[in-house]
Structure formats: C-alpha cells, structure tokens
Amino acid sequence: MGDEHHLDLLWGRGAATGRGRPARTTREQVVAAGLARADAAGLEDLSMRAVAADLGVGVMALYTHVESREGLVALMIDAAFAEITGDLYPHPGEPWRDAAARQARALWELYARHPWILHHGSRLPMGPHVLGMEDAFFAPFLDIGLAPAETANAAIALRSLVTGLARDSTSEQDQVRRTGVGLAEYWSSINAVFWERYFEEERYPSMTRLWYEGGFESEDVLAEEGILERAVEAYLDGIAVRVHSGGSGQDAGVARRQGAPSRAGGPPPSPGGPR
Amino acid sequence: MGDEHHLDLLWGRGAATGRGRPARTTREQVVAAGLARADAAGLEDLSMRAVAADLGVGVMALYTHVESREGLVALMIDAAFAEITGDLYPHPGEPWRDAAARQARALWELYARHPWILHHGSRLPMGPHVLGMEDAFFAPFLDIGLAPAETANAAIALRSLVTGLARDSTSEQDQVRRTGVGLAEYWSSINAVFWERYFEEERYPSMTRLWYEGGFESEDVLAEEGILERAVEAYLDGIAVRVHSGGSGQDAGVARRQGAPSRAGGPPPSPGGPR
DNA sequence: GCCACTTTCCAGACGTTGTACCGAAAGGAT
DNA sequence: ATCCTTTCGGTACAACGTCTGGAAAGTGGC
Numbered sequence: 146m147g148d149e150h151h152l153d154l155l156w157g158r159g160a161a162t163g164r165g166r167p168a169r170t171t172r173e174q175v176v177a178a179g180l181a182r183a184d185a186a187g188l189e190d191l192s193m194r195a196v197a198a199d200l201g202v203g204v205m206a207l208y209t210h211v212e213s214r215e216g217l218v219a220l221m222i223d224a225a226f227a228e229i230t231g232d233l234y235p236h237p238g239e240p241w242r243d244a245a246a247r248q249a250r251a252l253w254e255l256y257a258r259h260p261w262i263l264h265h266g267s268r269l270p271m272g273p274h275v276l277g278m279e280d281a282f283f284a285p286f287l288d289i290g291l292a293p294a295e296t297a298n299a300a301i302a303l304r305s306l307v308t309g310l311a312r313d314s315t316s317e318q319d320q321v322r323r324t325g326v327g328l329a330e331y332w333s334s335i336n337a338v339f340w341e342r343y344f345e346e347e348r349y350p351s352m353t354r355l356w357y358e359g360g361f362e363s364e365d366v367l368a369e370e371g372i373l374e375r376a377v378e379a380y381l382d383g384i385a386v387r388v389h390s391g392g393s394g395q396d397a398g399v400a401r402r403q404g405a406p407s408r409a410g411g412p413p414p415s416p417g418g419p420r
Numbered sequence: 421m422g423d424e425h426h427l428d429l430l431w432g433r434g435a436a437t438g439r440g441r442p443a444r445t446t447r448e449q450v451v452a453a454g455l456a457r458a459d460a461a462g463l464e465d466l467s468m469r470a471v472a473a474d475l476g477v478g479v480m481a482l483y484t485h486v487e488s489r490e491g492l493v494a495l496m497i498d499a500a501f502a503e504i505t506g507d508l509y510p511h512p513g514e515p516w517r518d519a520a521a522r523q524a525r526a527l528w529e530l531y532a533r534h535p536w537i538l539h540h541g542s543r544l545p546m547g548p549h550v551l552g553m554e555d556a557f558f559a560p561f562l563d564i565g566l567a568p569a570e571t572a573n574a575a576i577a578l579r580s581l582v583t584g585l586a587r588d589s590t591s592e593q594d595q596v597r598r599t600g601v602g603l604a605e606y607w608s609s610i611n612a613v614f615w616e617r618y619f620e621e622e623r624y625p626s627m628t629r630l631w632y633e634g635g636f637e638s639e640d641v642l643a644e645e646g647i648l649e650r651a652v653e654a655y656l657d658g659i660a661v662r663v664h665s666g667g668s669g670q671d672a673g674v675a676r677r678q679g680a681p682s683r684a685g686g687p688p689p690s691p692g693g694p695r
Numbered sequence: 696g697c698c699a700c701t702t703t704c705c706a707g708a709c710g711t712t713g714t715a716c717c718g719a720a721a722g723g724a725t
Numbered sequence: 726a727t728c729c730t731t732t733c734g735g736t737a738c739a740a741c742g743t744c745t746g747g748a749a750a751g752t753g754g755c
Contacts, residue, residue: 165722192711208714306580310576380581387657441751699755709743717736718735
C-alpha cells in the first residue's frame, strides 16, 4: 500500500492491486466495527485488540487497513459525518435561517449519536465528508449580504456553537458511562453529597438565585434540545441584524482574488487556514 | 487522608494531621508541575512518571496528593480556572453586554494559555473555581429581563460558544505540537499536498467560492480573536433582541420556588443538572 | 531517651496499551 | 509448479497507570 500520505486512507486512494493474499476483512468492516464499539462504549474502550476480537481477526490484521489507532479514529469520524452530508445544503427556496438551523440540528443529532467525536482530543480529520460538512455550513450565509470574511466567520461560529453545546451536554452522560455507575445513582449521589457538603450558596450567588427562581427546572432530555434551538435562534438573530443594518459588504469583496492569490493551493477547510 | 469523596481533594478538605512522616512535596507543587508540563507538551505527555521526575520524587509519592491521573488533571483544571475567577463578575455600572464580552475574552485567553483543557475528554470537574467561573457567567444575564430558564440558557450558550471556538482554533496548533513538525512545514505540506491532490473545487463549492472572494484571508493570529469578538457580538445582539422585544419574562418566574423544591439539595453547576 | 503510631516514600511488579518485527500462509501471474 | 506480492498472527517491547509491601521519617506519649 502506498504510504504517500496518511490522507490517502481518508480519501480512499489505496486501490488494491488484486495481487497477493486477499484480505479477510475490508476497510469498511474495520471502520464499522470501530464505530460500533465507540458508540457503545466510548473511545477509551476502543483498543485495537478489542476491535480485532470483534472481527474475529488478529490484531495486526487491522494495520493493513488503517495505519494506526488514530488513523482508525479519523476514518471513523469521517464515516460518521457521511451520515449527514447527504442532505445538508440549503434546499432550493429554503430561507437561509431555516437552512442554517436545520444544519445545526443535524450536527447536534450526529453528535448525540456519536458523542465520542466530541471527546476526541485533536481536530477533525480532513476527510471528504468532514470537508463536505464544513462546506455545507458556509452555504446558507453566502448570498445574504455579508462580506466574505464575515460569511466565513458566521459559519464557523455556528458550527462551534453547536459543537460546544453538544460537548457540554453529552459529557456528563459520557462520564456516567465511563465510571459505570448508573445515571440515577450518579445524580442522586451528586445531589445528596455535593450540594450540602461542598456548595456554598453565598459563594455562588448567581446560580443560587437562578435555582430558586426555577432557571434549572428543565428535567426532560428534550429540553436540552431547547437550549440548542434557543441559542441558534439568538445567534442567527444577531447575524440577521448584521445583514440588514450594518452589512454593506454585499459586493465589497466579490471577485477580489481573480489575480494572483497570496497563498498557493486552495481554500483552507477550517478556521482561518494558515496563520 | 479520608477517602470520603474524590471531591474532597478539589475542595481542599484533606487537612493534614501533623503526625506521620512529612511529605516532601505539597499538593500545590504537584499540581503546578502538572500544569507546567501540560502547558508545554500537552496532556498526552503528562505521565505520572514524568511529573514525578520533574519534581525529583518517586512515582508513587504523587498518589499521596492525588488519587489518580484523572484526579490530577481535575485539580489542574480547577487551578487553571482560578486564574480568571478573580475578576469575572460584572463591575458596578458595567453594561451587561460589556461584562459578557469581557468574560468571553477572559475564557478565551484562558483556553489559549491552557489549550489542553479543551482537548480533555470528559466534562469540567466540579471544583470551586470551575463553579466560580460558571456562576460568574450567569451574572450578566440576571437582571436584563429574561425569564430564569432563558437566563440560564443564554449564559450556558455563551460559554459553549467560546469553548467551541477556542477548541477549533487551538486544536490545529495542538496537532502541530503533537506531531512534532513545525507550524510552517505543517502548513506548507498541507498547502502543497492537500489542495492539489485531494481537494476538488467542484465538490466543495462554498469553500471554493469563499476562497476566491478572499473570505479566508486573515493570516495573522489576532484575526483569530476577531472571530471570537464577532461571534460573541452577534450572539449578544440576538440576546438583546430577545430582551427588548419578546422578552416578557421579567417577573414571570421570579420567586417561583419559595416552597418545596422538586429536587433536594441546591442548584446544579452545569447545563441542566439532573435530567 | 525510647517506643509506639502514623504517614510518606520508593522499588518492583502486574496488567494493558499501541505497534514493530518476522516468518508463515495464501492467492494471482508467469 | 514457481515466483511475487500481500496479508496474517504470534511474539516482543516500551510505555503507561496503579497495586503491593516494606522501609523511612517524622510526632506524641511515657
């Protein structure tokens, strides 16, 4: 297999020559097994030995399809994003706010299905479907009268808002799963022990006051989606204000780069690119 | 030391009795050594052996101060947040938007100093300074005419927005540090290899168009702070709209909970609390 | 001064992890 | 049938977190 670049695997380049001993498993099977295990038990239970055992295969057999554990996780992440990239671009005639909100929801639900993506340390891999997701997030803000840089920032910030909220929301479930203790006992132990033993109401006046005013009453899981909806709506409101009033960037930056680009290559996939 | 609860360590409860062999290091020293190492080399280089070697101490000596590696990281995170909790609450007379923006900046800069906090998998530990930060973030939104639940959501979403943006921005520097390759070569290799070998302009039309329009031109590091400023401003604009027009929640939920609370204890420190 | 008692320190060991090495196995091409 | 290419899997190794047991180093009581 050509070790030209580790990105080859993400972009499906390593074409089999047909010669040599045939592999007992496909790369798709390996990635699927990893996905299943991560969905069920989290990233910290994704050991190469465990994945190999799930497939009934020796450990080192995995390394014919992935170049490392981290490479496997990269493939898994890109495969996960393939779930939503099919219907992410704005539909014809769909208002930009509806499209952006729909994208935010899709990303949110993807993170709910695969929370390990959020607890994965490094950046998203530059795979085709991750890039597809990022590209789609730019689309709703393209022709609404924002300057190009504002357009880019608006989309990146929306993505980050969803990611941050999802991370906050899923991390506690993740912790519950990791420690093995059930959700009920976890919270009951927190409630029983933490508040009376450590929390000092006068030290944290804002939370205390909000508590007594009922600000933390939402107990159902769906209310957690409410916070996404509200935050996205508020943020898009802010973008809308920017469009109608101080926008003035409709044609300021259009076709500015028809000459010689200051950097060779193409667009960066993520916040800012080279800095 | 009483192993009543792992939270005792975070809240500084384990008081030394004065008897027995005195410890050669203090818990503060251990946490500081861990902080220094994580700041310099990231969380994945924070091994117990390395921290012990930095202190000139045997490995197991650390376990008299921390109960595990994860407990050490929790202490480190709480210690890091202590850097900003001193001046986080709104100043007297400070407009709520200024206070919220200032908090967002402070959190952003904290993450820039300690990016490993963002790449840490599980949720923030329930330490006194983490709680202090969370409490302060609620304060600006308290008396601006939002319903209690909206107040809580607004603060949580602002925190998540900053965290998400910071995570996106710092993860690539983190990746550079982890792989050992310098920033310049990293990006030059990305630029030289990626765009011409993998990227297909017709497959990612939004990014391609934004690129040609100059949407990704910000090359300086400070521009990265611009994205935070812009996103926070947009979000706070959305909150402001909510306050002045459709708010109507000024007194809807005040003092609703003076009777018997539906849950025993006190306010939850984080999004939603028990669900 | 001496002795119990308590706490900390450290060397070694154990189990688990990712993965390098290498000979054996298995199929296509000649 | 023989080569050639690729995959397979047992073994090995270094690094990791942390348990264990005994030695070390103090304090309090006599």
